[in-house]
Amino acid sequence: xxxxxxxxxxxxxxxxxxxxxxxxxVMMWYFLMSDTFTFAAFLIAYGTVRxxxxxxxxxxxxxxxxxxxxxxxxxxxxxxxxxxxxxIVSSVTMVLAVQAGHHNDKKAVVKNLILTIxxxxxxxxxxxxxxxxxxxxGAWWGKNPFLNADGTAPTVNFTNFFFTITGFHGFHVFTGVxxxxxxxxxxxxxxxxxxxxxxxxEKAGLYWHFVxxxxxxxxxxxxxx
Amino acid sequence: MEYSTNSHGDYSAIKKxxxxxxxxxxxxxxxxxxxxxxxxxQPTMGEGLKWTLxxxxxxxxxxxxxxxxxxxxxxxxxxxxxIMTIILPLISFVWIIFAFLYDGNSFKDLRNGFDxxxxxxxxxxxxxxxxxxxxxxxxxxxx
Amino acid sequence: MSNAAVLHSNIGTMHDDHSAHHxxxxxxxxxxxxVFSQDHKMIAKQFLITGMVWALIGGFxxxxxxxxxxxxxxxxxxxxxxxxxxxxxGGRITAQGYYALVTTHGTVLVFFVLTAGLSGTxxxxxxxxxxxxxxMASPFMNMLSYWFFFAAGVIMLAxxxxxxxxxxxxxxxxxxxxxxxxxxxGSKTGMDMWIISMALFVVSSLLGGxxxxxxILNMRTKGMSMTRMPxxxxxxxxxxxxxxxxxxxxLSGFILLIFDRNFGTSFxxxxxxxxxxxxxxxxxxxxxxxxxxxxxxxxxxxxxxxxLPAMGMVSEIISINSRKPIFGYLAMVGSLFxxxxxxxxxxxxxxxxxxxxxxxxxxxxxxxxxxALPSSIKVFNWLTxxxxxxxxxxxxxxxxxxxxxxxxxxxxxxxxxxxxTLDIHLHDTYFVIAHFxxxxxxxxxxxxxxGVYHWFPKMYGRHMNNTLAYIHFWITLIGAYLIFWPMHYQxxxxxxxxxxxxxxxxxxxxxxxxxxxxSIVVFITFIAQLLFLINFFYSIWKGRKATNLNxxxxxxxxxxxxxxxxxxxxxxxxPEVHRWAYDYGKDGKDFITQTTPVGEEESTxxx
Numbered sequence: 001x002x003x004x005x006x007x008x009x010x011x012x013x014x015x016x017x018x019x020x021x022x023x024x025x026v027m028m029w030y031f032l033m034s035d036t037f038t039f040a041a042f043l044i045a046y047g048t049v050r051x052x053x054x055x056x057x058x059x060x061x062x063x064x065x066x067x068x069x070x071x072x073x074x075x076x077x078x079x080x081x082x083x084x085x086x087x088i089v090s091s092v093t094m095v096l097a098v099q100a101g102h103h104n105d106k107k108a109v110v111k112n113l114i115l116t117i118x119x120x121x122x123x124x125x126x127x128x129x130x131x132x133x134x135x136x137x138g139a140w141w142g143k144n145p146f147l148n149a150d151g152t153a154p155t156v157n158f159t160n161f162f163f164t165i166t167g168f169h170g171f172h173v174f175t176g177v178x179x180x181x182x183x184x185x186x187x188x189x190x191x192x193x194x195x196x197x198x199x200x201x202e203k204a205g206l207y208w209h210f211v212x213x214x215x216x217x218x219x220x221x222x223x224x225x
Numbered sequence: 226m227e228y229s230t231n232s233h234g235d236y237s238a239i240k241k242x243x244x245x246x247x248x249x250x251x252x253x254x255x256x257x258x259x260x261x262x263x264x265x266x267q268p269t270m271g272e273g274l275k276w277t278l279x280x281x282x283x284x285x286x287x288x289x290x291x292x293x294x295x296x297x298x299x300x301x302x303x304x305x306x307x308i309m310t311i312i313l314p315l316i317s318f319v320w321i322i323f324a325f326l327y328d329g330n331s332f333k334d335l336r337n338g339f340d341x342x343x344x345x346x347x348x349x350x351x352x353x354x355x356x357x358x359x360x361x362x363x364x365x366x367x368x
Numbered sequence: 369m370s371n372a373a374v375l376h377s378n379i380g381t382m383h384d385d386h387s388a389h390h391x392x393x394x395x396x397x398x399x400x401x402x403v404f405s406q407d408h409k410m411i412a413k414q415f416l417i418t419g420m421v422w423a424l425i426g427g428f429x430x431x432x433x434x435x436x437x438x439x440x441x442x443x444x445x446x447x448x449x450x451x452x453x454x455x456x457x458g459g460r461i462t463a464q465g466y467y468a469l470v471t472t473h474g475t476v477l478v479f480f481v482l483t484a485g486l487s488g489t490x491x492x493x494x495x496x497x498x499x500x501x502x503x504m505a506s507p508f509m510n511m512l513s514y515w516f517f518f519a520a521g522v523i524m525l526a527x528x529x530x531x532x533x534x535x536x537x538x539x540x541x542x543x544x545x546x547x548x549x550x551x552x553x554g555s556k557t558g559m560d561m562w563i564i565s566m567a568l569f570v571v572s573s574l575l576g577g578x579x580x581x582x583x584i585l586n587m588r589t590k591g592m593s594m595t596r597m598p599x600x601x602x603x604x605x606x607x608x609x610x611x612x613x614x615x616x617x618x619l620s621g622f623i624l625l626i627f628d629r630n631f632g633t634s635f636x637x638x639x640x641x642x643x644x645x646x647x648x649x650x651x652x653x654x655x656x657x658x659x660x661x662x663x664x665x666x667x668x669x670x671x672x673x674x675x676l677p678a679m680g681m682v683s684e685i686i687s688i689n690s691r692k693p694i695f696g697y698l699a700m701v702g703s704l705f706x707x708x709x710x711x712x713x714x715x716x717x718x719x720x721x722x723x724x725x726x727x728x729x730x731x732x733x734x735x736x737x738x739x740a741l742p743s744s745i746k747v748f749n750w751l752t753x754x755x756x757x758x759x760x761x762x763x764x765x766x767x768x769x770x771x772x773x774x775x776x777x778x779x780x781x782x783x784x785x786x787x788x789t790l791d792i793h794l795h796d797t798y799f800v801i802a803h804f805x806x807x808x809x810x811x812x813x814x815x816x817x818x819g820v821y822h823w824f825p826k827m828y829g830r831h832m833n834n835t836l837a838y839i840h841f842w843i844t845l846i847g848a849y850l851i852f853w854p855m856h857y858q859x860x861x862x863x864x865x866x867x868x869x870x871x872x873x874x875x876x877x878x879x880x881x882x883x884x885x886x887s888i889v890v891f892i893t894f895i896a897q898l899l900f901l902i903n904f905f906y907s908i909w910k911g912r913k914a915t916n917l918n919x920x921x922x923x924x925x926x927x928x929x930x931x932x933x934x935x936x937x938x939x940x941x942x943p944e945v946h947r948w949a950y951d952y953g954k955d956g957k958d959f960i961t962q963t964t965p966v967g968e969e970e971s972t973x974x975x
Contacts, residue, residue, distance in 0.1 A: 011304070011306075012593050012594055013590070013591060013592075013593045014499075014500075014588035014589055014590050014591050014592035014593055014596075014945065015588070015589060015590035015591070015592075015944075016586075017585070017586040018304075018306065018585060018586075018594075019303060019304050019306060019307035019585070019586075020304060021303065021304075021307060021586075022586075023505040023506070023582040023583070023586045023587070024505075024506075026505075026581070026582045026585060026586060027505065027506070027578045027579070027581075027582045029307075029311065030578050030581055030582070030612055031574070031578055031612075033311065033314060033612065033613065034574060034578075034612045034613060034615075034616045035616065036315070037613050037614070037616040037617050038616035038617070038619055038620050039620075040318060040321075040617075041616065041617040041620035041621065041662055041665070042620050042623075042624075044321065044322055044325045044326075045325075045620065045621075045624065045635070045658055045662060047322070047325065047326050047329065048325045048326060048328070048329035048655070048658050048661070049329065049635070049653070049654065049655060049658065050329070051326050051329035051330045051332075051333065052329040052330065052332040052333040052336070052655055053333065053653060054333065054337070054344070054347035054348075055347060058265075060261070060264075060265040076261075076262070076265050077258055077261050077262065077265070081254070081258055084254055085251070085254070088247065088250050088251065088254070089247075091293065091297055092243060092244075092247045092297075094297075095243055095296075095297045096240070096243060099236065099239050099240065099243070103236055141627060141631040141632055141633050142631065142632030142633050142634070143632075147351055150350075151350045151351065152347055152348065152349060152350060152351055153346075153347075153349065153351040154351070155653050156633075156634060156652065156653060157633075157634065157635065157653045157654060160627070160633040160634065160635060161635075164623070164624065164627055164633070168623070205297075205298075206298055209293055209294075209297045209298045210298070212293060212297070213290055213293045213294065213298075216286055216289045216290055216293065217286065217290070220257070220282060220283065220286040223261070224257060224258075224260070224261045224279075224282050225279045225282055225283070314609075314613055314712075317709075317712045317713065320713055321665070321712075324716065324728055324731075324732075325661060327725060327727075327728055328657070328661070328716070328724060328725050328728055329655070329658075331724075331725035331728070332655055332657060332723070335723055343639075
């Protein structure tokens with residue numbers, strides 16, 4: 001901030017970016033704004049349907065297992081907490097990769113990108129396990145075996161929204177992993193080295209953090225409240 | 226290279242900041258989880274306490290979002306005008322969320338008021354179906 | 369590294385080429401000049417001509433259903449020859465055909481003509497030229513934006529020809545008609561294609577919108593501060609913001625709809641007994657009103673996405689042709705901002721009679737009526753700009769004034785339908801049809817005509833024929849009023865929209881003569897549009913050649929480019945801007961272009 005403060009009075013006069021931000025980053029930010037509205041629409045729709053239902057399943061009863069956990073052991077929230085931490089940590093490695101890029105430290109960029117990709121893949125793996133598990137319990141789009149919290153017949157929109165929204169988020173994670181792999185290949189090919197800057201990784205990073213951000217909301221809306 | 230905006234502070238200071246934010250995010254998540262467990266472990270909890278906890282969880286969620294956007298996505302270090310172009314549209318969510326949820330709730334009340342069968346049905350206790358494999362017993366669910 | 373090189377890291381080299389030796393650098397093949405072009409001017413023309421094709425199709429559909437409404441008892445055997453049995457068995461438009469026609473007419477006109485055709489054309493054409501940029505921020509994304517739109521169009525067109533017909537549940541696609549394949553013939557394949565087409569359209573508008581915003585913010589030439597931008601650019605900026613923030617909500621709504629259609633969910637479905645298959649559906653717990661909320665969250669900003677570009681162009685054209693500065697420039701910008709903000713907050717005024725909570729309804733009515741303020745600020749500013757102006761009635765100017773007229777006529781009835789209580793009577797009647805056709809349909813169409821007539825010399829380096837244009841204008845203006853004015857009375861009398869045949873209703877029989885009259889005017893007005901098409905295409909090749917760089921004596925930057933600008937727009941340096949765009953009749957000078965430096969003794973009322 002301090003470095004650009006001197007240029008501020010003329011920022012809006014044309015001939016340069018008023019935000020001191022290159023156009024690609026402006027576009028990425030506004031794309032993420034747009035995507036925010038997509039996810040918000042999903043989550044608000046979920047809220048609306050939940051508010052219009054007389055009863056709703058208790059997420060702690062639904063999401064209460066763990067891979068390889070013995071039958072009958074209830075561990076609500078544990079598995080999803082692990083998923084959340086995986087995503088947060090992968091976000092940290094991503095931001096480290098971006099910072100390394102700013103200092104043209106190719107080695108650190110490669111290391112942190114690989115870690116981020118592994119984090120993303122782990123998250124997707126966890127999600128795949130959770131979906132499979134729920135599927136075997138009898139849950140799917142249009143099917144809900146989990147009784148409502150007050151013991152009445154299950155509200156099917158619980159699973160409908162769960163699979164749709166986590167699926168859409170998972171799709172974003174998947175896209176993010178693909179983007180990060182492309183970034184990794186480009187870094188290894190010295191594309192950014194030749195270009196003289198790693199700004200593209202910064203944009204990929206924005207996308208990745210956004211995916212993490214969305215999970216913060218999905219996690220809270222589906223698992224906690 | 227005017228557009229590499231991150232020339233504030235040196236490399237190690239930035240790394241320090243990143244780890245600090247990571248710690249904060251983890252702490253906030255743990256507090257969220259504690260509240261979540263609390264609600265789960267005490268099914269007899271009064272409505273007032275339950276909604277307070279849920280409200281706190283939402284506040285924690287928003288503060289996590291703040292840390293991710295401000296530090297990881299680096300928005301805090303952008304120019305104020307740019308921050309405003311991001312923040313201002315989000316304010317509309319206050320009205321959007323209120324209107325959607327309020328109308329959802331109103332739909333529930335209308336339906337309970339005008340459709341007595343629906344109201345009666347939604348009070349009938351159901352038997353929990355035994356844990357089944359999805360592909361074998363799909364007919365039993367949802368009725 | 370210089371700013372510009374980082375700014376346009378991927379197109380920087382191309383631009384340098386331009387400024388160095390403009391005439392003969394990249395080999396322009398037919399494919400990369402006319403088809404997969406990345407030149408914003410060519411993409412604009414692609415949007416325009418595709419939009420015109422769609423306008424022709426959409427208009428023709430309205431001619432067909434007006435035949436049914438005007439002449440419900442007669443049969444036209446040639447119709448069956450032309451359209452086949454599905455649409456017109458025995459020479460009479462069938463009921464399913466009628467609903468398919470009104471649905472496709474609405475979808476095509478709202479999205480393909482007035483969104484892509486209008487803002488796609490003029491955002492692409494005017495933004496780089498008027499802010500002084502060589503091209504869009506990302507020409508490649510810009511090209512993709514057009515081709516996604518084209519693909520959306522192809523799929524929509526194909527849906528007209530599938531066996532079960534195109535979607536026929538209204539352009540708003542409310543479930544359950546849109547969610548259940550068994551609900552109507554058009555809800556089967558036709559709806560699948562409709563929804564795919566619309567999803568592609570959302571992608572197209574997103575790619576375009578992000579590009580417009582980034583370009584306007586980042587790529588203004590030196591001296592082009594935000595408050596020196598022509599109002600067209602302000603309007604296009606707000607249009608793009610509206611699109612970027614509201615289309616994704618529609619996409620979410622559509623995704624949920626796709627799940628309801630294909631994967632057994634019940635987001636929008638509950639308690640349904642389907643007469644066509646005689647079955648009760650198991651779906652439970654959904655809310656059809658949820659879709660309406662999601663749809664209108666786009667649907668309402670959408671009408672401003674349609675309106676704002678027209679408003680911007682009209683401001684520009686009226687100022688130029690009145691030889692006066694625009695009245696209240698900052699008020700114009702402020703009212704655009706206010707309209708864009710309110711656009712996000714008022715969506716549920718389309719849903720007053722859905723059982724919307726009355727408390728919410730009252731807030732929505734209040735917010736809706738607030739829109740009257742910025743709208744009337746704009747109208748008064750246009751009128752005061754015209755006031756005592758040295759008015760030149762070019763075809764563009766006529767259509768711009770026509771826009772203001774339509775906007776007033778249609779806007780006033782908006783105050784009626786914006787009231788939650790009045791809307792109980794007026795909802796879904798011909799009153800609403802008249803209201804929104806005048807205020808956003810015809811008005812924006814007029815804005816589009818104004819833009820095409822006005823900027824044609826810049827687009828093709830030739831002039832359109834003025835005589836044909838005048839005939840076109842007067843028939844269209846009178847026709848539009850004769851078509852939509854009587855509909856107010858029909859609506860007040862309670863005549864509902866979307867009915868197939870009013871002659872079988874005792875209460876609406878009295879309108880059969882009026883319906884016939886409206887239909888005849890529709891035919892005449894539609895034929896008059898062919899004058900425009902003939903004029904347009906004839907003039908591209910045979911029109912009077914433009915010899916004057918600045919035929920209107922306008923201030924803005926696009927008139928400083930060569931008559932036929934190449935890719936990159938300015939052969940040399942991009943000119944620097946020293947003043948706002950509206951110095952007309954200042955200090956005794958007819959006009960002072962934006963590139964003229966401010967003189968020593970110049971009066972300083974404006975920048």
